[in-house]
Amino acid sequence: MTTASTGGPRWLTDEEQRVWRAYLHATTLLEDHLDRQLQRDAGMPHIYYGLLVQLAQAPRRQLRMTELAKNAKITRSRLSHAVARLEKSGWVRREDCPSDKRGQNAVLTQEGYEMLRRSAPGHVSAVRQAMFDRLTPEQVRTLGEIMQVMAAGLQPEGTDADLPWLR
Amino acid sequence: MTTASTGGPRWLTDEEQRVWRAYLHATTLLEDHLDRQLQRDAGMPHIYYGLLVQLAQAPRRQLRMTELAKNAKITRSRLSHAVARLEKSGWVRREDCPSDKRGQNAVLTQEGYEMLRRSAPGHVSAVRQAMFDRLTPEQVRTLGEIMQVMAAGLQPEGTDADLPWLR
DNA sequence: TCTATCTAGTTCAACTTTCAAGAAAAGGTC
DNA sequence: GACCTTTTCTTGAAAGTTGAACTAGATAGA
Numbered sequence A, B: 001m002t003t004a005s006t007g008g009p010r011w012l013t014d015e016e017q018r019v020w021r022a023y024l025h026a027t028t029l030l031e032d033h034l035d036r037q038l039q040r041d042a043g044m045p046h047i048y049y050g051l052l053v054q055l056a057q058a059p060r061r062q063l064r065m066t067e068l069a070k071n072a073k074i075t076r077s078r079l080s081h082a083v084a085r086l087e088k089s090g091w092v093r094r095e096d097c098p099s100d101k102r103g104q105n106a107v108l109t110q111e112g113y114e115m116l117r118r119s120a121p122g123h124v125s126a127v128r129q130a131m132f133d134r135l136t137p138e139q140v141r142t143l144g145e146i147m148q149v150m151a152a153g154l155q156p157e158g159t160d161a162d163l164p165w166l167r
Numbered sequence C: 001t002c003t004a005t006c007t008a009g010t011t012c013a014a015c016t017t018t019c020a021a022g023a024a025a026a027g028g029t030c
Numbered sequence D: 001g002a003c004c005t006t007t008t009c010t011t012g013a014a015a016g017t018t019g020a021a022c023t024a025g026a027t028a029g030a
Helices: A014-042 A046-057 A065-072 A076-088 A110-132 A137-154 B014-042 B046-057 B065-072 B076-089 B110-132 B137-154
Strands: A062-064 A092-096 A104-108 B062-064 B092-096 B104-108
Touching: A014 A046, A014 A110, A014 B014, A014 B110, A014 B137, A046 A062, A046 A065, A046 A076, A046 A092, A046 A104, A046 A110, A062 A065, A065 A076, A065 A104, A076 A092, A104 A110, A110 B014, A110 B137, A137 B014, A137 B110, A137 B137, B014 B046, B014 B110, B046 B062, B046 B065, B046 B076, B046 B092, B046 B104, B046 B110, B062 B065, B065 B076, B065 B104, B076 B092, B104 B110
Parallel strands: none
Antiparallel strands: A062 A104, A092 A104, B062 B104, B092 B104
16 A cells, blocks of 8 residues: 655555544544534534633633634634624624734623633533543543644744744 | 532543643644645645545545535535536536436546546645654554544434444 | 325525735834 | 834635525335
8 A cells, every 4th residue: 555665655554544534534523513512502613612712711801813813723814704703793892902003802792701601511511522521531641642743743834932043 | 620520510621621722723723734735736625625535436436426425524515515616627527317316426527536646645745744754653543543432422323333223 | 196205416595714905003224 | 204014904705614495306105
């Protein structure tokens, strides 16, 4: 299945193929599952829920748009649209940033906070059922390691940790 | 951090939270990365590429729509749109199913096959760099196990394996 | 056969994401 | 200040996704 070092591409071994398919299968099933669960129970897709969680954990339940986009790993454009929608739903409000007139703070409203509190148990339970209740402690530990390694390798350039002249 | 058994929701432990965030972080980074790579090199998102791969591996490079949707874990609706787009690009063609007049076969065209052959090495290499080249063999093995367990737990009902009267 | 039900696939409208373009403010240099 | 570059955020159009409604053909029972 693998090409000997003839300069051609290194294909995946049989085991790697199995793992890759299992990965795609499991991650898409889980993402779909959580999207449906949250759409049903909180009226929004998973990513939007994640934005509210970020805000809820931020100092005054607010974050600069760029900061929020960075945390959630989405583009500023996408965030603009998303916050517009969340604003229309009443869960987020925009405020001008006092120190930078270009800036906007996305602020979690009280309603948004309440909504989060109501739907958090169901969401945690869905995550638990899908992942943590099915894995051994050892598997959970290893999964953490693996995901850290992968994330590190995919980190977009420009992170401090990746600038050689800062090492 | 965890609620003692008071009947309240079982929150995630600190470690579980770390693992969950790492999981979300890594999986979104990887999906974004592959989407960009394939959009650039093959002119389509990752999921569309997956459809072509399925077709390429099918008996006569063709599959019934429903079958293809099931394999790719997407709705029939989404597949209809996707195939319409792939048809416009010339990589797939629809054919009426001879045995069932409701049915349609999605057929990989020769152009589609060529395109796949051209872009496969780059795609495999991207997957490799992001995942397999960074993990130890032991980690790859464990990742496979974990993903299988998770997928099994999320399997939509109605799969043969889940029908108790067939066991 | 007649009818009810089910299945395959498409279509529509509402929503989300992407990409490119643009407005406004900040920062740096002369 | 004048000029240029960068940063912040928004906008608009095109592409993609979703869920419900719909058409046509298959299937099963009386």
